[in-house]
Amino acid sequence: MSKSLYLNNEGGCSVKLSSSKLSKLITSIDNQIPPENLLTTLSDHEDACAYKLTPDLAIINTLDFFPPMVANPYLYGQITACNALSDIYAMGGDPLIALNLLAFPIQDYDLSIAQEILAGGSAILQEAKTMMGGGHSIHSNNLLYGLSITGTIKPDLIWKMSGAKPGDKIILTKMLGTGIGNLAATNNLLTDKTKSLLYQSQITLNKKTKNIASKYQINAATDITGYGLIGHLFNIAKASNLRLNINASQLTFFPELLELVKDGIVPACTYENRKSYENNVHFAEDIPLYIQDLLFDPQTSGGLALALPANQAQSLELDLRNNNIIANIIGEFKPTPKPQIKVMNS
Numbered sequence: 001m002s003k004s005l006y007l008n009n010e011g012g013c014s015v016k017l018s019s020s021k022l023s024k025l026i027t028s029i030d031n032q033i034p035p036e037n038l039l040t041t042l043s044d045h046e047d048a049c050a051y052k053l054t055p056d057l058a059i060i061n062t063l064d065f066f067p068p069m070v071a072n073p074y075l076y077g078q079i080t081a082c083n084a085l086s087d088i089y090a091m092g093g094d095p096l097i098a099l100n101l102l103a104f105p106i107q108d109y110d111l112s113i114a115q116e117i118l119a120g121g122s123a124i125l126q127e128a129k130t131m132m133g134g135g136h137s138i139h140s141n142n143l144l145y146g147l148s149i150t151g152t153i154k155p156d157l158i159w160k161m162s163g164a165k166p167g168d169k170i171i172l173t174k175m176l177g178t179g180i181g182n183l184a185a186t187n188n189l190l191t192d193k194t195k196s197l198l199y200q201s202q203i204t205l206n207k208k209t210k211n212i213a214s215k216y217q218i219n220a221a222t223d224i225t226g227y228g229l230i231g232h233l234f235n236i237a238k239a240s241n242l243r244l245n246i247n248a249s250q251l252t253f254f255p256e257l258l259e260l261v262k263d264g265i266v267p268a269c270t271y272e273n274r275k276s277y278e279n280n281v282h283f284a285e286d287i288p289l290y291i292q293d294l295l296f297d298p299q300t301s302g303g304l305a306l307a308l309p310a311n312q313a314q315s316l317e318l319d320l321r322n323n324n325i326i327a328n329i330i331g332e333f334k335p336t337p338k339p340q341i342k343v344m345n346s
Helices: 018-024 074-091 111-127 176-184 192-201 207-212 228-240 257-263 268-280 288-294 310-323
Strands: 050-053 057-066 094-104 132-137 144-153 168-171 220-223 241-246 281-283 304-308 325-334 341-344
Touching: 057 074, 074 094, 074 111, 074 144, 074 192, 074 207, 074 220, 074 257, 074 304, 094 111, 094 220, 094 341, 111 132, 111 144, 168 228, 168 310, 176 192, 176 257, 176 268, 207 304, 207 310, 220 228, 228 268, 228 288, 228 304, 228 325, 228 341, 257 288, 268 288, 268 341, 310 325
Parallel strands: 094 132, 241 341, 281 341
Antiparallel strands: 050 057, 057 144, 094 144, 168 304, 168 325, 220 304, 241 325
């Protein structure tokens, strides 16, 4: 039996159901008796569900799972756990306890492969100081691993998508391009140096970013995952009823990706994301198609996007950089009659 994982060209958040399809599903869900203590809504596409238990305590709950994007089972476990924990950090919370979800094709792999996957996930949970409380496993023809994470936060400190204000700047952490990068790595199109950068980014928790940002007035936040940079930032713009101007020259991409994108090496989900958001984004004429593709690229375990007052943005950017975190002020929110993203080179 194989000691590495079988891969196709889609894994991680690249298999996420498109935003347009998800929106149609959500409209079929009828919360007839919405609890008064539920602090999040389906319509705002929040990163997790938040529920107030007491005036001083809320829980945040999230769930993530997907097929492998790397052949190494331990690394797959690490990336998956890191990606799941990110939803808690994206709302300003602290993860408390996790449950594993595993669909395992026992006919294709030795049980030791499952042990390695879970060990990788456990290592990240330990780094995040998050308890493993158990989980659920089934036999399946397709390998899937994921986690349900529950975290805590004070109710009045939750970072929501709907809180951005006109004039707020937005800071982005981590490099962009994990969807394209993982696809390229699967097909042996990246150097070892770039692969190392790519994988290290995906197993780097957003915990330190959250802890530093918590010292500032964060008005809105999200993490960048399957809907790409455009999709997730538009969700903030829509929930806050604002336009976001993005300065493409301030974006940071993994090395080697630009030439690959020019050659058409992009996940299929990139085009799904474009289809979902193309009516909500305007690209300046000097933004080439390959840069546009990178902005629709489905990320796995991406960075945080943090909206905060302009007079605090440079201080937070410097604070993050001084802690060895890639961070750039990439845009500004403006009043608008219709929520939109505008991408320019300035």
